[in-house]
Amino acid sequence: MIQRQQRTIAGFGLIAAGVVVAILGYVGVSSETEVAFQLPYFASAGVGALLLMGGGAVLLVNGQLERDTDRLDEMEAAVRQLAGEVGRLADAIEEPAEHLRAVGEDDEVPPPRRRTRARKN
Numbered sequence: 046m047i048q049r050q051q052r053t054i055a056g057f058g059l060i061a062a063g064v065v066v067a068i069l070g071y072v073g074v075s076s077e078t079e080v081a082f083q084l085p086y087f088a089s090a091g092v093g094a095l096l097l098m099g100g101g102a103v104l105l106v107n108g109q110l111e112r113d114t115d116r117l118d119e120m121e122a123a124v125r126q127l128a129g130e131v132g133r134l135a136d137a138i139e140e141p142a143e144h145l146r147a148v149g150e151d152d153e154v155p156p157p158r159r160r161t162r163a164r165k166n
Contacts, residue, residue, distance in 0.1 A: 052108045059101030067094035 047055065070090020074083045 049108050049111065052104050056101040056104030056108065059097050059104065061101075063094045063097030063099075063101065066090055066097060070094065 067090060070086050070093075073086040073090065077083045077086070
């Protein structure tokens with residue numbers, strides 16, 4: 046399998062080669078005045094340039110998808126680790142049920158505190 050860096054270099058190389066083939070095809074077409082003589086340049090250079098540039102684009106997209114998959118795998122592992130840590134912390138701070146009691150009608154419930162803002166001088 047091709048390594049990522051080699052795949053990227055090959056992809057850009059194929060795209061550059063496709064551009065060169067397209068330019069050579071244009072030069073060949075522009076030197077001919079008859080349409081019948083221009084068609085072979087269109088057929089060979091046009092198809093060749095499209096194939097080269099398409100192959101290069103496939104290599105670049107494939108490399109990007111592989112990088113994205115690796116990043117997603119790393120993030121999934123981090124989320125799983127974080128979920129495990131949060132679960133352990135939640136188990137550690139849970140209070141036993143016998144320490145909790147329901148508030149009855151006779152019990153006085155303190156009013157909620159108001160938050161005060163510090164004034165800036």
